Amino acid sequence: MVALPPYARAMGMFVVEAHDSAAPASPVVAMDFSECNTGRPGFLHGGAIGGLLEMAGFATLHAHLEREGIDAQVRLKPVNISIEYLRSGLPERIFACGEVVRAGRRVANVRVEAWQADRSKSVASCWMNFLIAPKKVAAE
Incomplete structure (x- = not known):
């Protein structure tokens, strides 16, 4: 099970399900519409959507590395994130799920999608x- 950091919990994010039973499961991170993530009246704030995408990306990569048995041995440092906003976020639950496109020894690339009622939109x-x-080992 993926544990979300305090920021994600403060924003009301939570893990809901595995994304695809045919492939190795990637966590689905969800966030309900609330006063703390409202942008212009009646819409999700773009920063809250970006935060959800970022948390889903971390959760996806952690789950992938855990399946490989190396999650506890490494730390992840985000190099960059490029977000495409495609539609307005409506006042309802939003979901995000990622896919590890490539994970080498030193670099990983993750693609994340966010949707609301219809996953195809x-x-x-x-x-x-x-x-x-x-991970740095503490001196004994």
Whole structure:
């Protein structure tokens, strides 16, 4: 199970389900519409949507590395994120799920999509690039 950081929990994000039973499961991160993520009246704020995409990207890569047995040995450093806003976020629950496009020894590329009622109508999407760095071991 993927644990979301305090920022995600403060924004009301939570993990809801596995994304595809035919492929290795990627977590689906959801966020309900609320006063803390409202932009212009009646719409989700773009920053809240961007935050959801980012959290889903991290959750996806963590789940992938966990399946590979190397999650505990590395730390992830985001290099960049490029977001495409495609539709206005309506006042309802929004979902996001990612796919690891490539994960090498040092770099990973993740694609994330966000949608609301209809998964075929994306609200936003993003590309994230991560540096995969070994965790520093504390001196004994």
